[in-house]
Amino acid sequence: MxxxxxxxxxxxxxxxxxxxxxxxxxxxxxxxxxxxxxxxxxxxxxxxxxxxxxxxxxxxxxxxxxxxxxxxxxxxxxxxxxxxxxxxxxxxxxxxxxxxxxxxxxxxxxxxxxxxxxxxxxxxxxxxxxxxxxxxxxxxxxxxxxxxxxxxxxxxxxxxxxxxxxxxxxxxxxxxxxxxxxxxxRRGAELASQQAINERIIRDMQDGVIVLGADGRIRHANPRASELLGIDLAEGALLAELDPALPACMLDGSCEDTGLGRMGRAGRSLRCRTVGAGDGAGGSGDTVIYLTDFEEIQRQIQQSKLAALGRLTASMAHEIRNPLSAVSQAAELLEEEKRGDMQARLIRIINDNARRIERMVRDVLALGRRDEVLPDAIALRDFIVALVEESCLGRDDERQIYRIEIDPALTFAADRAHLQQILANLVGNARRYCSGSPGAIQLRAEAPEPGTVVLHVADDGPGIPPGDRAKIFEPFFTSHPKGTGLGLYIARELAEANGAALELAPSDTGAHFILAGRSKP
Structure with missing residues (x-):
């Protein structure tokens, strides 16, 4: 019992x-x-x-x-x-x-x-x-x-x-x-238990929580709110009297989101969000104020960036060492070799590995500029047609490989340079692995909902092995002997920076990538 x-x-x-x-x-x-x-x-x-x-x-x-x-x-x-x-x-x-x-x-x-x-x-x-x-x-x-x-x-x-x-x-x-x-x-005991749990959760929350009555007096405040504002938020006190410098809409609960700003005596960068509690007939008229510490969030983001940069740097050091070793060895042999055909071969090795290093550095620099987003509503069909023409170099037989099915009215919201790099990588991979027959590469787009656009890039090549599908977006993973392994990783990073999503879709034949985003910035 x-x-x-x-x-x-x-x-x-x-x-x-x-x-x-x-x-x-x-x-x-x-x-x-x-x-x-x-x-x-x-x-x-x-x-x-x-x-x-x-x-x-x-x-x-x-x-x-x-x-x-x-x-x-x-x-x-x-x-x-x-x-x-x-x-x-x-x-x-x-x-x-x-x-x-x-x-x-x-x-x-x-x-x-x-x-x-x-x-x-x-x-x-x-x-x-x-x-x-x-x-x-x-x-x-x-x-x-x-x-x-x-x-x-x-x-x-x-x-x-x-x-x-x-x-x-x-x-x-x-x-x-x-x-x-x-x-x-029984219900009373359950209510008391639930109330105790709620109080414990609110007390241990990372966000500050303040409950204001209709008269502007504090009905409840967790310790985190006092810490963030640097004020002793005693129950029954007028918040406006404790710190008149707080935003007016925070004091009376008249706005939903104050955005970022330095608030309280502690001067921390906080985001304030107010929600009405008990609105409607018979409501108490109380207001719940949530305070989010963006300084802590920024510190966590910075730590994550530093950790990712450390892993990327370690991987780059390992990846650059191989072509540099090849360049150094070819240069030593070039000094000793007198035959012209061997010299030409060694020079080709040096040039190929130098270009590989240059591509790797260029990709890493592009990743560093992922936050520099200038979104624009890009006419998707014209953009892809221009991209295909550039890769075909005016050859008609090469153009027939691409089948483009995109409504001219569709637009894609993204930074033009970023979208250029994303699609160049997808189209380049499709061209590398497709059969080369007419229509081997399909580029089609659709708008499943108003304000959204989905671009499909598919080829008829051998496809991606099941064991590699989970790793293709990892940095420095590649199945091509001359690839850097950064193309798809950077393409996804740039897509996320533009509010889009790049995914690998299930496919029976070939590789099928989906780029989903907004039609307007």
Whole structure:
């Protein structure tokens, strides 16, 4: 049994004890009325002395069993059962002494059974109903033997049926109350646990959080907010009084985003964002302010850049060492070699490796300029046609290799130099590995949604082996003996710098690249 359920049962027991106290007060008033005003209420006419004696004994029993000490000594369930039995027996005797069921005392029995249903167990309530039925039927049978009429049994039977109905309904209500108490306790425990978790999360957040009331007073603030602003954000204080230099829209929650700026006494570079809490009908009008430390973000970005630059530098040193070794060896041989054909071969080796180093340096320099983005809406078809013409050098047979299916109205938002380098790399790779037949390289574009454009570059070559598909965008990974391994890596970096995405699409034949971006800057 869970703690919440146990707590619910405990609270229900407390409710039963409170009900028993009120029920004892009802018994005390009822016994006092019987003793003091029974004759005036036309009760006890058949046996006045018996009525008075039983009423006095009932008053004494109520006083004795109503003290809390009696509950501790006897037990709650036992004393509730005992009091119910005494109530029913006393009312049965008083009904006999008052002339039978016509005295109205069976109605009081129903009230006693209803109260018993609130404080007693289920079987006990049914026992009390059965006891009341037996006593009332026995009293009516005695009167029938003494000269009563058979018609009285019908009314008495209806009253006895009412005993069971009231007992069952009272018990069902008590059970419903117990279930509601248990549910409320369980939900209360869950709410308290969730609130504690939320408070812990807010307290440990890297962002500062301030909750402002409609009057501009601080309702809540986590320690991070005080640290970022350099202010002790005490609950109930006016934020405008703590630091009047804060942005006005932050003080009154009138704007969604203040952008970057130096705020607070600490003068840190922060981004402030405000969100209304409880907007709408019945809302509290509170405002939640989020403070993001951009100095920390910039430090993390700088650390990431330095780490990436370190890895890139180490890789470059390894990659440049190989062509430099070849150049040095060719130069040494060139000094010793006298034959012209061998000299020409060595000079070719030197030139090829020098161009490889130059391409590598050029690609790294382009990567360093990835943040220098000047986006423009470039007419995609004209741009690609010009790129293809440049690579074909005016040869008609070379032009037939490319099949361009692009709507002239489509535009691609990117830096022109960056897009030139991205597409030159994709088209160059496609030309290197395609079959060379007409239509071997397909360049097509589409606009799946307004404001977006997707460019497809596919070839009919051997494709990329499954084991290499996950590594083709890694720096210095290449399957071409004269490649630098930086082309696709830099193409993806430049695409991301322009808000686009370069991906390798699944393809049964050849390689299929997708460049997705915006149609307008």
């Amino acid at each position: 869970s703690e919440a359920t146990t707590a619910g049962i405990g609270e229900f027991d407390q409710a039963r004890r409170a009900s028993l106290r009120y029920f004892n007060l009802f018994r005390l008033i009822l016994a006092g009325v019987f003793v003091a005003a029974g004759h005036e209420l036309n009760l006890g006419g058949a046996a006045p002395r018996t009525f008075l004696a039983v009423s006095a004994a009932y008053l004494a029993a109520v006083l004795l069993l109503g003290f809390p000490d009696a509950v501790r000594r006897i037990g709650f369930d036992r004393i509730a059962n005992l009091q119910g039995v005494i109530d029913i027996c006393v009312l049965a005797v008083l009904m006999w002494a008052s002339g039978g069921y016509r005295s109205g005392l069976p109605v009081l029995m129903m009230a006693v059974l209803a109260g018993s249903g609130l404080v007693s167990r289920e079987r006990t309530v049914l026992f009390h109903a059965a006891l009341a039925t037996v006593l009332v039927l026995s009293e009516n049978a005695w009167r029938f033997v003494s000269g009563g009429t058979p018609g009285d049994f019908f009314q008495v039977g209806m009253a006895c049926a009412g005993f069971f109905a009231i007992a069952i309904v009272a018990r069902l209500l008590a059970r419903r109350a117990q279930a509601n108490e248990s549910l409320a306790a």
